[in-house]
Amino acid sequence: MSRLSLNYTGIGSIPFADDNAPSKAVDFVFENFKEIPFWPQLPHFAREEDMVLQFSEAMAGLTIQDGKIFFDTDSETFYEKLEELFFDFEEIMASDNLLDVEEQLDKYKIQAPYSNAIGLFLNKLKDFDTPYVKGSITGAFTFSTSVNDNQGKSAFYDETLREVIVKTLILKALWQIKEFNKISPNATPIIFMDEPSVSQIGSCAFLTVKNEEVVEMLATISNAIKKFNAISGIHCCGKTDWEIAMNADVNVINFDAYSYMQSVSLFAPRVKKYIEDGNYLAFGIVPTLDADALNKLDIENLKLTFENAVEFLVKKGISKDLILKQSFVTPSCGCGSLTIDEAIKALSLTRDLSVSLRGVL
Numbered sequence: 001m002s003r004l005s006l007n008y009t010g011i012g013s014i015p016f017a018d019d020n021a022p023s024k025a026v027d028f029v030f031e032n033f034k035e036i037p038f039w040p041q042l043p044h045f046a047r048e049e050d051m052v053l054q055f056s057e058a059m060a061g062l063t064i065q066d067g068k069i070f071f072d073t074d075s076e077t078f079y080e081k082l083e084e085l086f087f088d089f090e091e092i093m094a095s096d097n098l099l100d101v102e103e104q105l106d107k108y109k110i111q112a113p114y115s116n117a118i119g120l121f122l123n124k125l126k127d128f129d130t131p132y133v134k135g136s137i138t139g140a141f142t143f144s145t146s147v148n149d150n151q152g153k154s155a156f157y158d159e160t161l162r163e164v165i166v167k168t169l170i171l172k173a174l175w176q177i178k179e180f181n182k183i184s185p186n187a188t189p190i191i192f193m194d195e196p197s198v199s200q201i202g203s204c205a206f207l208t209v210k211n212e213e214v215v216e217m218l219a220t221i222s223n224a225i226k227k228f229n230a231i232s233g234i235h236c237c238g239k240t241d242w243e244i245a246m247n248a249d250v251n252v253i254n255f256d257a258y259s260y261m262q263s264v265s266l267f268a269p270r271v272k273k274y275i276e277d278g279n280y281l282a283f284g285i286v287p288t289l290d291a292d293a294l295n296k297l298d299i300e301n302l303k304l305t306f307e308n309a310v311e312f313l314v315k316k317g318i319s320k321d322l323i324l325k326q327s328f329v330t331p332s333c334g335c336g337s338l339t340i341d342e343a344i345k346a347l348s349l350t351r352d353l354s355v356s357l358r359g360v361l
Contacts, residue, residue, distance in 0.1 A: 003131045008354035009036035013334030017044035022117040038134040039121040048113040052146045059168045071149045089167045098178035108171035125183045133187045135176035139195030140166045140217040170224045177230045189230035199238025218248035237333035242267045254282035256332040261309040268316030275326035284332035
């Protein structure tokens with residue numbers, strides 16, 4: 001993973017919305033993110049590209065009715081689909097090569113209208129020799145706390161539904177790895193779990209959630225990703241208990257280094273061990289949730305912002321050389337809430353910062 005050092009990638013969402021949005025977004029990614037391209041998510045182009053809906057296809061019991069998404073456990077087909085999921089999962093996870101179970105895995109593929117860009121992305125990936133290629137899934141905790149059963153209870157609190165979510169999201173991740181490996185066999189796949197809701201653990205909404213339960217969900221997915229020689233990561237753009245992420249056995253922790261670097265530095269001893277063990281920090285240093293801050297940035301003050309963020313950890317006794325070696329850069333979050341011009345600026349600054357930092361290293 002040495003080529004990750006001070007490299008750069010994106011988080012996912014881009015605000016392109018016109019009829020040509022999928023091709024425009026894919027072209028932009030390959031023009032600007034050649035070393036770690038990522039397939040773009042387009043929530044303004046299609047409702048199905050909402051971060052929960054996007055990974056809902058083929059999930060046992062999941063129903064959309066009158067604009068509401070929920071698990072219908074009373075459905076006549078629920079247990080039939082459940083049995084099929086469990087059988088597919090066991091067969092896929094028992095395999096050493098995802099191509100050997102391609103037929104089963106393709107049941108859980110990501111396709112239009114749930115992603116209108118991924119097909120174009122995979123087709124264009126054929127023309128590039130990249131060291132890495134990045135995919136993503138919605139994290140299991142965020143997904144399970146965003147969807148209820150047909151009685152209005154959060155899916156997180158139902159063990160069966162929680163297992164359905166974890167297994168289906170694993171298969172969505174493995175399908176991406178399989179496709180990346182087929183098209184770009186020399187590239188190492190990276191799969192991020194997008195987990196914004198992890199930052200709410202401990203709040204009134206999640207007082208009864210135990211950290212160990214969340215860690216188990218995340219670690220189960222991470223270990224499945226790593227079993228097939230891919231890099232697992234977690235993206236959380238809020239202030240959180242970073243022990244959860246570090247205990248989840250992920251290779252990469254991606255955080256909002258622009259707004260929450262001080263909160264990460266509170267876990268410095270654990271962070272030190274985490275990166276000493278060969279894991280990576282992905283500094284989300286370009287603000288995408290604060291348009292005013294973004295509009296004031298240029299490459300020079302962004303470099304200073306990054307240096308100040310690193311200094312938070314250096315002051316806690318972590319070697320600067322080690323931090324730089326075990327870090328790369330991203331925007332703080334997706335760009336879906338920005339205007340197109342702002343999104344292009346955020347992604348361009350991410351690229352320019354990486355190029356500048358690697359020139360210094």
